[in-house]
Amino acid sequence: MNPKIDKSIFWPSILLVVVATFLLVVYRDTAGPVIEGMMTAITYRLDWAFEFLTIGLFIILIWLMVGRYGRVKLGSVDDKPEFSRFSWGGMLFCASMGTSIMFWSIVEPLYYYTGPPFGIEGGSTEAAEYAVSYGLFHWGISAWALYALPAVVMAYSFYVRKDPSLKISSACRGILGKHADGLLGKIIDILVIWSMIGGLGTSLGLGVPMVSAVIGDIFGIEPNLTLNIIIIIIWTIIFSSSAYLGLYKGIRKLSDWNVYMALGLALFVIIVGPTLFILSYFTNSFGLMMDNFMRMSLYTDPISKGGFPQTWTVFYWAWFAATAPFIGIFVARISKGRTIRELVFNILMWGSLGSWLYFGVFGGYAMDLELSGQVPLTEILTEQSEQAVIVAVLNSLPLSLIVSIFFVILGFIFLATSLDSAAYVIASVATKELHGNAEPTRWHRLLWGILLSALAISLTVVGGLGVIQTSSVLVSVPVLIMYVLLSMSLIKWLKQNDHNHVYVKSHKR
16 A cells, blocks of 8 residues: 655645745845844854753763663564665765765865864964864764754654654654644644755755866866756756665665765775875874863853854754754664664764764865965865865875766765655655555655755756755754754653563673
């Protein structure tokens, strides 16, 4: 039996996406500054809330891992994990990171070098020491804590409580009760869909110009609108095929290839680059990050008001929080048969390790080019663009043409894994019930894939992607409340259902 769409979520979501996008496109010149102003107000007035939320989630997750509830199995006694640990880890990493990690691991350390935190002088030795360490912090355990909690609550709701819907409203049922099925629940799910689309707008906003710049460099042409549209169409074909094939044949295989290629590229840079510097610099940066973890986590700079934590840390926490429900639903769907401890540990560990690898290798390599004077990357960043920095870094490597082609292919696959996971999740949220291994219908998954692409093309044509990605972060304010509801629901359910849990015995080593 085909799962039925939930019309009360499906139609309002499509209407919201079309109308909001249309209004943002038509009034982009006036909407842009207004939304930017709202964004600034959120990051400056709610900096404390986002920082306490993130550190609070981390504490709850540690409690889940080390406490007895860590042994609770997400499923029945006979349920076995559906995916190998490699495919499972690959899917949860690729769905979350997309092209963002390829882009920011190269560019972000340069920003921190020229505009460092804690009142450090830009371009100084101390600034160079913090350049990669702050990237390791922003893309490490704290970021993944924001993704992990919704995943645990969704997986518990779906596999332990046997709630047949993959909706955030269902995961808040412990606190909302019957309101989870009413108007409040529908509003939560529609907001989740909007935040997913905005989060993907951010990925597209970074990914399309980056791939376009590298392709332009390979063929010696100027990146332009036509090239951007061709890139989005190719992406659509890749991820629509994958989303159409579904979780088992499409998304899993694409993620597997993605991980192999991403590891291959990082390994190549370590071998041909300044190997010892990259390893030594990463070790030092990791030590600085660990040493300053609490300071970085709760840094708001209220006296000198330099704006660093608001511009970077708080913006990142808001952006990650806005996309976290999507990651939570997707990771929950692929985590049947695991324990809570296994789920939390693997999200925090594999997610952080993947991010740290990219920042350590590409951030370290970019900083070496800058500090040794081989390529003036900060000058290129100031005078040209972020995309020009990425092209310059790729061109500095041996076999630069082959590396650039490989980088483009990896970029295509990385974003395709994020987009097909998103089309799958949005279709799941807008589906009434999904029992067992049931998936949203193919036409439904394909429809959201095509809609996401049409949205991306129309926004690229009018230059409105920036407004969409900023508007998605505004959704993170109600998401703050959603995190509190999710945490309270989970703790209440764990205590209520204690006698019904399947506990997996710890293996003695």
